[in-house]
Amino acid sequence: MREMVKAFKALSDETRLRMLNVLMERECCVCEVMQALEISQARASRNLRALYDAGFLKLRHDGLWSLYSIDKEGLKEYSVDMIEAVRKALEGNETALLDRQRLKSAERMGPSCARRPSA
Amino acid sequence: MREMVKAFKALSDETRLRMLNVLMERECCVCEVMQALEISQARASRNLRALYDAGFLKLRHDGLWSLYSIDKEGLKEYSVDMIEAVRKALEGNETALLDRQRLKSAERMGPSCARRPSA
DNA sequence: TTCCTACATGCGTAATTACGTATTTAGTCT
DNA sequence: AGACTAAATACGTAATTACGCATGTAGGAA
Structure with a gap:
């Protein structure tokens, strides 16, 4: 990272x-x-x-x-597919994992921003 | 650029x-x-x-x-091959072209750094 | 209208970055 | 040894960047 x-x-x-x-x-x-x-x-x-x-x-x-x-x-390390490169750079990263976790749990818990328009 | x-x-x-x-x-x-x-x-x-x-x-x-x-x-614009992406970003660029030109003419003219070891 | 929410942004500050000048380090030659 | 050259780096400064805080803007609901 x-x-x-x-x-x-x-x-x-x-x-x-x-x-x-x-x-x-x-x-x-x-x-x-x-x-x-x-x-x-x-x-x-x-x-x-x-x-x-x-x-x-x-x-x-x-x-x-x-x-x-x-x-x-x-x-070339950043060449094949930058999307994948970013994902790879972050997937072992504890902070990044937490980020994703919090995003997902927000779907269930409906925090202050629960009224987000459906995607 | x-x-x-x-x-x-x-x-x-x-x-x-x-x-x-x-x-x-x-x-x-x-x-x-x-x-x-x-x-x-x-x-x-x-x-x-x-x-x-x-x-x-x-x-x-x-x-x-x-x-x-x-x-x-x-x-993806920067994904296929970053080497090519950099080259493309610079090839229309006047400064970059001059850079390359100066590099090439240095081969012939032998400026202060003419004694560079052969590649 | 008034209030609330989601987002954008102006402003001031701290941290980072880039650079020039001057100096240092190190390889080469006499 | 001393002189010369290529490259690295210490130091000070100017410019840029990131951020928090406060404020502004705009959509939606009452």
Whole structure:
């Protein structure tokens, strides 16, 4: 769950989407991304790391360089069917289970909102 | 592009993911969601609206009630293959095109980072 | 009309996020 | 060793986001 929030948060930024776009071309070092997007080095480094932490990028080191590339498996995790992905991310989650439970019991108990129009 | 950022932003919040989880059960009015998640009315209303604005929910009004339900088509837009979804979201985008161009021309011109290790 | 309910929203505040600048860390070379 | 380069990060700041509280809006019933 926390994982999924982090993943979506990583994708909800224009700079990082542009980075994915560039990395689709090929594996890049930080300064290539920085030049391609015309952003500062610190900004490139930080945003690449965010994508990496969220599981969307692979990282390998070659001497002085940090080489980032797309982790297709990481991206695909949320690809097949987002509805199912959300459900899966929440189904082991205690809070989410309670949410559903409370929704269902509300059907029987008729709380303050019992007069809800029938679906 | 702005659309996609907004969509991911809407999904990058625990409250809203829990809402999707509950709405998978069935269409709900605001106060049902509010009760299921045990959150305030204002919070429920605002976060449902955020999901709606991002294109993930459908909304119909029945008298006094606002009934939200999952818009499966909206969710599926980002479902088939997220890699392709990102690419599509960016391919008409001028900035993104420039990003790619700069990346490619860097190969030829050998800027300050010309000594990048071969891929 | 008046009252009640369901929902939306304006406002202020606290928390989070993004970024630039400057610095640090670490690999490479002489 | 010292110089140079790629990348990471600490710090301060501005912008954004999420929320509670209070209020506003509108449908329905009396």
